[in-house]
Amino acid sequence: MRGFKVPETYESAAYDDSQERERLAALAARSEAPLRLHLGCGPRVLAGWVNIDLAYQPLSNFPESYAQGLDGAEARGSRADFFAIDVTRGLPLRDGCAEVVFHEDFLEHLSQRDAVGFLAEAHRVLAPGGVHRVNSPNLVSSMRDHSDFSRGLAGTYTDEWDRWHHHNIFTPRYLEEVAAMVGYSRVAFNSRNASISPLVVKELRPTPGDRPEDGNIFADLVK
Numbered sequence: 001m002r003g004f005k006v007p008e009t010y011e012s013a014a015y016d017d018s019q020e021r022e023r024l025a026a027l028a029a030r031s032e033a034p035l036r037l038h039l040g041c042g043p044r045v046l047a048g049w050v051n052i053d054l055a056y057q058p059l060s061n062f063p064e065s066y067a068q069g070l071d072g073a074e075a076r077g078s079r080a081d082f083f084a085i086d087v088t089r090g091l092p093l094r095d096g097c098a099e100v101v102f103h104e105d106f107l108e109h110l111s112q113r114d115a116v117g118f119l120a121e122a123h124r125v126l127a128p129g130g131v132h133r134v135n136s137p138n139l140v141s142s143m144r145d146h147s148d149f150s151r152g153l154a155g156t157y158t159d160e161w162d163r164w165h166h167h168n169i170f171t172p173r174y175l176e177e178v179a180a181m182v183g184y185s186r187v188a189f190n191s192r193n194a195s196i197s198p199l200v201v202k203e204l205r206p207t208p209g210d211r212p213e214d215g216n217i218f219a220d221l222v223k
Helices: 018-030 112-125 139-146 149-155 172-182
Strands: 035-039 050-053 082-084 098-104 126-137 186-189 216-222
Touching: 018 050, 018 082, 035 112, 098 112, 112 126, 112 172, 112 216, 172 186, 172 216
Parallel strands: 035 050, 035 098, 050 082, 098 126
Antiparallel strands: 126 216, 186 216
């Protein structure tokens, strides 16, 4: 990455990410090893991974509590490991070039249209047998814990959308159906830090006080 200046920031998805796409494509072209993709990474930039989000966010800008449980400094990547790319426009990568795709609390921020396209795009870039690790809020458990549907609309918990800016919240069955639709061979549901892939790093979400662990779906989508 030497000689390339990483852009300071992007304020919205309307930015021109062509330069970042070219940088990632060049990295992939000269890489002999399969890629590891960390999408919607936020401030957690991992060494040895391609970390992608809309804008670079230094960990120092976040509360100290956010850093608890993060991997040690030896596993933290640099700005050069980060790519400011809108993944809903596709990935500038060849078919089958990645061995693992990982993201936490990311999928629910996409529209249904973009979520389906994203799952298909992740499947495209995965190598056969590769794992796409999904960690996302579970609509069923959220409604179970917070709604009283006997009260109708008045008892329906809407903070999932109104407070957390979620657009498309999955259930395990919904995720399994969409994954099969776009081509994944199977879906393995498990728990935090129990991925079938040894490449998946320690999971941080949900954070303490955010939601119970069973409030998230932990699933491995296998190509």
